[in-house]
Amino acid sequence: MTRTHLHSSAGGGASRRHILSMAAALPLGLAAAPRAPQSAPQQGQGQTLDTDLAAAIDAESEVQRRLVGDALESGAAYARLARLIQAAPHRLSGSPGLAAAIEWARQECHALGADEVKLEPVDVPHWERGAVQVVRVERSDGLGGEVLPSLALGGSDATPKGGVAAEVLEVRSFDELLRRADEARGRIVFFNRPMDPRLVETGAAYGGAVEQRVRGAIEAAKAGAVAALVRSMGSNVDDWPHTGGMSYQAGVARVPAAAISTAAAERLSGAIARGPVELFFEQDCRWREGTAPSFNVVADWKGREHPDEIVLVGGHLDGWDVGEGAHDDGAGCVHSLEVARLFGGFERRPRRTLRVVLFTNEENGLAGGREYARLHEAELAQHVLALESDAGGFTPRGFGTNAGAAGFAWLQRIASHLEFAGAGRLTSPGGGADIGPMAPKGVPLVGFRPDGQRYFDVHHTHRDTLATVSPRELCLGAGAIAAFLWTVAELEARLPRNT
Numbered sequence: 001m002t003r004t005h006l007h008s009s010a011g012g013g014a015s016r017r018h019i020l021s022m023a024a025a026l027p028l029g030l031a032a033a034p035r036a037p038q039s040a041p042q043q044g045q046g047q048t049l050d051t052d053l054a055a056a057i058d059a060e061s062e063v064q065r066r067l068v069g070d071a072l073e074s075g076a077a078y079a080r081l082a083r084l085i086q087a088a089p090h091r092l093s094g095s096p097g098l099a100a101a102i103e104w105a106r107q108e109c110h111a112l113g114a115d116e117v118k119l120e121p122v123d124v125p126h127w128e129r130g131a132v133q134v135v136r137v138e139r140s141d142g143l144g145g146e147v148l149p150s151l152a153l154g155g156s157d158a159t160p161k162g163g164v165a166a167e168v169l170e171v172r173s174f175d176e177l178l179r180r181a182d183e184a185r186g187r188i189v190f191f192n193r194p195m196d197p198r199l200v201e202t203g204a205a206y207g208g209a210v211e212q213r214v215r216g217a218i219e220a221a222k223a224g225a226v227a228a229l230v231r232s233m234g235s236n237v238d239d240w241p242h243t244g245g246m247s248y249q250a251g252v253a254r255v256p257a258a259a260i261s262t263a264a265a266e267r268l269s270g271a272i273a274r275g276p277v278e279l280f281f282e283q284d285c286r287w288r289e290g291t292a293p294s295f296n297v298v299a300d301w302k303g304r305e306h307p308d309e310i311v312l313v314g315g316h317l318d319g320w321d322v323g324e325g326a327h328d329d330g331a332g333c334v335h336s337l338e339v340a341r342l343f344g345g346f347e348r349r350p351r352r353t354l355r356v357v358l359f360t361n362e363e364n365g366l367a368g369g370r371e372y373a374r375l376h377e378a379e380l381a382q383h384v385l386a387l388e389s390d391a392g393g394f395t396p397r398g399f400g401t402n403a404g405a406a407g408f409a410w411l412q413r414i415a416s417h418l419e420f421a422g423a424g425r426l427t428s429p430g431g432g433a434d435i436g437p438m439a440p441k442g443v444p445l446v447g448f449r450p451d452g453q454r455y456f457d458v459h460h461t462h463r464d465t466l467a468t469v470s471p472r473e474l475c476l477g478a479g480a481i482a483a484f485l486w487t488v489a490e491l492e493a494r495l496p497r498n499t
């Protein structure tokens with residue numbers, strides 16, 4: 001059994017030698033595993049992959065398999081997530097928890113043998129949830145008193161002390177609110193458009209509904225309302241409210257905003273159908289003066305041949321104050337750190353530098369992602385690829401990318417070898433919030449795509465805890481990400497940039 005025969009058309013001799021050294025260490029079961037077909041060239045968005053290049057990519061598939069196996073065998077990603085959550089269960093920007101998480105990450109990177117670990121300063125907004133959170137039915141068909149499970153939206157102002165009481169106007173869209181603007185004056189506007197349950201991609205369903213949360217307070221205020229309530233961004237009907245970022249607009253009044261659970265939204269909508277409903281709403285969340293100091297954690301494991309060429313993997317270390325941010329985005333952070341650990345398990349480093357970036361302030365500002373792109377602007381031409389994991393720690397399905405036709409064909413070939421792990425699907429578009437600011441500089445971006453059916457059960461809720469993370473699924477995801485990035489980091493040829 002020789003790799004050289006199987007991969008005789010591979011372009012990179014050094015790469016083949018590397019594979020041979022790997023193969024010697026492979027367990028028998030893996031060495032005998034079936035390989036992906038060698039039928040290059042392959043189409044990817046109309047682009048043909050050069051035969052030698054395809055063969056060089058295929059030659060890394062044994063290493064890819066080994067990485068996935070190692071991730072599953074070690075369980076290290078899950079153990080690391082448990083440590084993160086023990087060190088810092090709540091990690092909202094400006095909080096002591098986020099500061100503790102940053103220090104934790106710095107130490108983890110050192111322990112993983114990083115050549116360089118930097119804490120890069122970022123000023124972040126500082127908002128705090130208060131102790132008072134009440135949405136209560138005051139009057140409805142002669143009834144009242146029911147408390148609706150709610151959470152202040154991140155960034156919302158408090159209600160006036162003593163709360164507000166007003167009749168509710170239910171709408172499904174901003175268009176409907178515009179049409180009924182005369183009914184909104186002095187009312188509480190209730191945005192009740194569900195995430196589209198017909199969409200298999202829950203992220204797309206979220207994208208189709210989340211404007212209500214982000215801009216609801218602005219649109220409600222424009223119509224003269226006194227407050228905004230939004231149906232939680234959840235896939236199911238349950239009584240767990242989901243928080244999340246919202247915004248105000250200069251020149252528009254700032255009205256308080258909160259999310260109510262999806263089940264409460266159904267009950268409230270039913271009551272409104274029977275007649276006028278008056279709600280009492282009080283919350284005492286607040287903005288702290290100015291910004292708070294924070295940091296992106298940036299760690300490098302230098303490449304053996306091209307230390308100046310960077311393959312970046314990251315997640316965001318901040319998280320909402322409810323739950324433990326286990327899926328969002330503790331999972332992405334430990335996925336990223338696990339790539340470093342898995343690469344470090346080899347006798348040789350990949351050709352290019354692996355950089356792990358744990359971003360700050362994704363949830364309520366994106367200051368970390370923007371600052372990274374600004375600070376590293378001169379270096380972005382040498383960012384070969386940036387991957388973000390910020391969709392939960394569930395079973396991997398594949399990757400999404402913004403790569404152009406040439407890069408897409410490469411990445412599709414690379415992903416095709418992860419079919420055995422269920423992670424072989426490459427789709428377009430893709431990327432991540434924190435790496436997004438690098439896109440204008442031509443850096444190909446990739447977003448990890450795990451199964452999304454359960455993500456919006458826990459996303460931004462008290463339920464996003466370690467207990468909802470499957471060790472096996474989390475580790476399989478980490479292995480798939482490491483295996484995907486391995487080939488990009490190791491291949492002699494360099495992934496084409498976006499134009």
Ligand SMILES: [Zn+2]
Pocket residue numbers: 316328329362390
């Ligand atoms: Zn996130």
